[in-house]
Amino acid sequence: MLCDIPVSPYRYVCSLRSCPCKMNPPQANASSRKNSEPLSMNDFWLEVENIKQMQGSDGEESSSSEPSTPEEGEAEADWLQDTGLSPLIGGPSPTEGNVLILSTLTRTQTAAVQRRVDSYSRSLRKRCKQPARDVREVFSAVSTTNSCWGSTNLGNILRGLHQNCSSQKLEPIASNVFDTEVAYSEQAADGQNEDCKTQCKPEKLPRFHIQKGRLGMTRVSDLSSPDMKQVPTLALIELTALCDVLEIDLKRNKAIKRKASESKLFGVPLTSLLEHDRRVISNTQVPLILQAILTCLEKKGIDVQGILRISGSQARIKSLQQRLERNFYAGLFSWDEVNPHDVAGLLKLFLRELPAPLLTAEYLPAFTAVQKISNLKQRLQALNLLILILPEANRCTLKALLEFLSKVATLEKSNLMSLWNIATIMAPNLFLYRGSNCKGPEGGEKQLAEGVAGLVMAMVHYQDLLWTVPTFLLSQVRKLNENSSKRFNDSRLLNFLRKIHTDKEKHEKSQTExxxxxxxxxxxxxxxxxxxxxxxxxxxxxxxxxxxxxxxxxxxxxxxxxxxxxxxxxxxxxxxxxxxxxxxxxxxxxxxxxxxxxxxxxxxxxxxxxxxxxxxxxxx
Structure with missing residues (x-):
């Protein structure tokens, strides 16, 4: 959160088991909303009440099942699977592409991998199962008689990589500079951003500018799809390493299960919606229905007082939804006479009706855990990595939404919607989702509400930073592509893994033409x-x-x-x-x-x- 409250460390970490879907707001007079202070949460709690009423009026029982927390050892196994390193724990037969991810890792990233492998091995020993496979079994191409391996196990190799990584102290940089040249976890390990803990308020958020290196700046849209497919894996490793350094408990949940909707527009998975939309307009990255809603709001509602905050008629919103389901793809629906507040309600309904949260069920706990990071710059770094981890459909849809919310905030003088107002209203629609029947711990509701509202405010205000592919990640993609094109014989593989960082330093020191x-x-x-x-x-x-x-x-x-x-x-x-x-x-x-x-x-x-x-x- 980017205001007085979030810069202080929280002791509460949200998970989907403890989300505030049935949180009751602190006693507050709703009529005082117009005169509320900048950090007032009245809008948040009123939005929660509106969501309850909308869900109650449907007369349907939720078909969602509660997301579960992975068992001990399962989380580490899932993490290694998602990062392409499952062969390290005895998964399926490894490929060079899986193994060579190790060749791109920094010091802190290697340590993060080692911790997950060690934790997984400990959990196996507790359950009296077979320990993680020996490295000679992982790399099946390596002869078991090759003396270069000796009795070396996986842990020794990873520790060797860790020791070979550069441990040079980084030079401090200005507090308003967003450095993407050096891995965020390395910056945190070297205390590079310790001077960025200044208090900040919604009405006066500090500015950051990206420090461009010699290779310039790269945005998500600048990379081709094959290159972007490699970024989430590396971003997940880096996010884990950053949270390890900051001592933040990064948890993920299993995906929730929900029965498929029979509708065409609302309650449909983003991937299914986009698959249908691309038959209408090829290469569509944002659902056409969401584009239509946002376009309507921009044309006739963005400067209306209280847009997003003032609730439209529930009956009219329900009627709009039904008419869109029948007529949208046939091109028979007209937005001309629609009330802007009803369209705003339709926007929030679309987000809540998604079978899984826009921020994904798996990473929603990670988004809420980010509020524990007291350092503003490091909080933005974590958000940057989280956005890169999101599936492409979720990331593109979130970008379209945040760009619209930013436009709403720029017209505050006419619509009376400050950035904080927008954040407190949209936070429940992003962090509370249909069927999440859970209640936050007693006394923790206010902190949690302020935290998630602060995260939404950060994503809206700093979106230009968040949709940047850090230079260090792009360098890792380059390294991975280079190494994947090489073939390694048995005798070279171990030496390659141990010397990669030395080779990297030599390359960086070489004179340019x-x-x-x-x-x-x-x-x-x-x-x-x-x-x-x-x-x-x-x-x-x-x-x-x-x-x-x-x-x-x-x-x-x-x-x-x-x-x-x-x-x-x-x-x-x-x-x-x-x-x-x-x-x-x-x-x-x-x-x-x-x-x-x-x-x-x-x-x-x-x-x-x-x-x-x-x-x-x-x-x-």
């Missing part, structure tokens, strides 16, 4: 390539500028054929971006501040291609 000439492809526009002379100051923006100037002069006839000339004859070049393709990355849209010579040294086997800017997500 002072000058380099490269060719850049732009086959969409012209057949031949563009030769560019790189030096230490050449950026991606410089390359794009040279491309536009060069081909604006040479290719007038070609440009006319693709209708890029205005009627008055003036030249208008399309928006283009520079992409890194191949080598140790699949496809990466480059930040304009990327220094190209540094990128060449980071990925010498990659190609650079100029393409049109990707189209924005279609909105109904």
């Amino acid at each position: 002072p000058c380099k000439q490269v060719k850049i492809q732009a086959s969409v526009f012209v057949k031949d390539s563009l030769a560019v002379q790189l030096d230490e100051g050449t950026r991606a923006a410089d390359v794009l500028k040279k491309f536009q100037e060069h081909f604006a002069q040479r290719s007038w006839q070609m440009i006319r054929t693709v209708s890029l000339i205005k009627c008055n004859g003036s030249f208008e070049f399309p928006n283009v971006e520079l992409y890194e393709v191949g080598g140790n990355i699949c496809e990466h849209c480059l930040d304009h501040d990327t220094y190209m010579l540094d990128l060449y040294n980071a990925n010498p086997n990659g190609e650079w291609v100029i393409k049109p800017s990707p189209p924005s997500t279609p909105i109904l």
Whole structure:
């Protein structure tokens, strides 16, 4: 939470077994809402009451089953499975891709893996089961007679990796700088952000700016799908390492089970909804019904006083839902005469009716545990990693929602909805979900409510930071791609695992070439390539500028054929971006501040291609 309360450590960790779905608000006069203080939770409790009434009016029993906490040892096994390291505990036959994840790990990440393997082994011993497999069994390709392994077990290898990792003290950085070059867990282990514990209030949140390195900044949308598929695994390892350093208990629950809905729009899993929507509009990343709701609110409700806070008519909302189910995909539904407050109620209903929470049942406890982090910057780092871990459908839908909520907050003068008001109203709709019949511990409701409201406020206010792929994670993706393309014989594998960090240091210390000439492809526009002379100051923006100037002069006839000339004859070049393709990355849209010579040294086997800017997500 980013206000007076969340910067103090909480002793309460929420799980889905102790969520406040039936929490009763502290005694408060609802009529005093207009004159409430910035940290008043009246809106939160009124929203909880509205949710209860809406659920009660359905006249249906919940079909959800309560999420369960994994048994001892099961959580570690699930974690190792999700991080691609299950072969370390005797899982299915390993592949090089599974094993080589170890080659990308930092000191703190390696320690986190070691803790999970050790914990799993202890749980097996307690239950008198077979211990974790010997490393010689894990790597079946390695001959059992190979003397290089000796009696080495998995723990020794991981400890060896841990010892080989760099333990250099990091230089402190300014408190308002969001550093993505160094792993967050490494920053925490070296006390780099100890000066970021300043108190902050909703009306005056501190600003952070991302410290761009020589390779620029990468957002989620800049990476291709194959590259992004590797990010959640690495982000989960890093989040676990960060929480270990901060001594935060990071728990996950098993997925909840709920009967499939017979509807087409509400109560449908996001993946199923998007699968249907992509038959209508290909490459849709946000459900079309949610896009339509948000578009309607932006057009006719975003500046209405009390939007999101003032409840619409339950009867009208229910009628809207039924009409949409019948007519939405047929294109027969009109939003023209719909009351904005009813549409806002429909938005919240859509979120609550999802079979699983938008933040996922597995990671909802992790989101609420983040409120225990007293350091503001580290809290944002944990949120950044959590968002990267979310499934793509959840992440894209959450992004669309947060972008809308940010727009609502910018119009506070007309709609009277402050960022804190928005957070306290939307928090119950994100953290309480249909069928979660549980009650928080006595006396803990207020802290929990303030904590989750603070998290929503952080996600809305700092979303530009949260949808960034940290540079250190992208470097790990590159390393993983490089190592996955190599083949290792029996005698080289152990030495490779032990020397990876030494090799990394040597690579970082190597001198970059002072000058380099490269060719850049732009086959969409012209057949031949563009030769560019790189030096230490050449950026991606410089390359794009040279491309536009060069081909604006040479290719007038070609440009006319693709209708890029205005009627008055003036030249208008399309928006283009520079992409890194191949080598140790699949496809990466480059930040304009990327220094190209540094990128060449980071990925010498990659190609650079100029393409049109990707189209924005279609909105109904």
